[in-house]
Amino acid sequence: MGKHHVLDSMGAAFARADVGEIIVEKDRPGQPHAGKVFVAVHAHLDDVPYYAAGLCAKLMQEGYTGYLVRTSNDEKRGGQSTARNILSNEQEHAKMARALGFRDTYDLYYQNHELNNISSLDIRGRLIFLFRFLKADTVISFNPWGHGEENPDHSVTGRAVEEAAWMAAVETDYPEHMEGGFAPREILERYYFHGRPGQPYNRVVDIGAHIEKKIDAIVECRSQGGGGSGSKLRAELARQGKRLPVLGNDDRTADREYIRQFLLDDDREYGKPHGLAFAERFYHIDQRRPSVSKVDEYVARNAVPA
Numbered sequence: 001m002g003k004h005h006v007l008d009s010m011g012a013a014f015a016r017a018d019v020g021e022i023i024v025e026k027d028r029p030g031q032p033h034a035g036k037v038f039v040a041v042h043a044h045l046d047d048v049p050y051y052a053a054g055l056c057a058k059l060m061q062e063g064y065t066g067y068l069v070r071t072s073n074d075e076k077r078g079g080q081s082t083a084r085n086i087l088s089n090e091q092e093h094a095k096m097a098r099a100l101g102f103r104d105t106y107d108l109y110y111q112n113h114e115l116n117n118i119s120s121l122d123i124r125g126r127l128i129f130l131f132r133f134l135k136a137d138t139v140i141s142f143n144p145w146g147h148g149e150e151n152p153d154h155s156v157t158g159r160a161v162e163e164a165a166w167m168a169a170v171e172t173d174y175p176e177h178m179e180g181g182f183a184p185r186e187i188l189e190r191y192y193f194h195g196r197p198g199q200p201y202n203r204v205v206d207i208g209a210h211i212e213k214k215i216d217a218i219v220e221c222r223s224q225g226g227g228g229s230g231s232k233l234r235a236e237l238a239r240q241g242k243r244l245p246v247l248g249n250d251d252r253t254a255d256r257e258y259i260r261q262f263l264l265d266d267d268r269e270y271g272k273p274h275g276l277a278f279a280e281r282f283y284h285i286d287q288r289r290p291s292v293s294k295v296d297e298y299v300a301r302n303a304v305p306a
């Protein structure tokens with residue numbers, strides 16, 4: 001672990017840390033991000049809830065408008081027929097997004113676990129359109145170089161986001177978008193999930209104040225993600241004539257308290273070294289530049305009358 005910097009309310013907002021320093025990002029007062037838009041792109045119902053629900057809740061509280069894109073159709077998860085799995089994941093995705101405060105969701109419905117069969121140009125093109133249409137300033141997704149990533153839906157999605165986030169600004173890519181009124185878009189900030197052990201991270205986000213929202217999101221992930229585990233355990237124990245006091249007296253409480261007790265270990269562990277109750281980790285890339293360029297600055301200092 002390298003040097004630690006704290007990004008506080010006064011915002012070393014332009015601090016760069018893409019080469020090894022770890023910045024601890026705390027809540028900022030007011031709405032410093034008012035008017036800005038982020039697009040979170042995940043593959044499966046439970047990705048954003050586990051990897052980034054705290055960050056998303058924090059950024060929306062600080063003024064961002066958030067949109068959520070799901071690339072797969074989640075047909076393999078849910079324990080029902082393929083068609084029913086697609087439906088239950090779709091419905092839960094909308095509920096989960098509402099619980100976290102997203103303005104809208106987009107489901108791309110590529111076949112679950114088969115994203116590497118999709119043309120990378122197709123998925124990239126759709127994301128470029130969405131980033132321009134939604135006027136994204138910031139994207140949140142999988143680390144595109146994801147060490148240890150075994151799920152192709154994650155790696156394909158991360159790569160496509162990385163490419164689209166750059167190419168959305170290039171006016172010669174999909175010039176018909178301009179004619180349709182969708183201007184090129186510079187996406188200057190990216191937060192990549194810490195998805196697997198060994199993946200790099202340079203930002204630790206304090207999500208202590210947003211943990212209830214994170215639980216709100218996970219509890220909607222019932223087809224996958226363990227959102228219904230508490231009520232299932234409660235019913236199982238009842239059949240055996242037992243109960244766990246920590247699970248409370250109703251199913252909703254059981255689900256929420258199960259999550260708090262058993263499913264947030266990573267967040268606790270990530271917070272510990274920084275004295276935080278809960279944290280999420282990201283590889284953060286900040287490409288915002290000072291408004292005066294090096295050339296302008298040099299000209300201002302050195303130009304003489306001709």
Ligand SMILES: [Zn+2]
Binds near residue numbers: 154
């Ligand atoms: Zn996933």
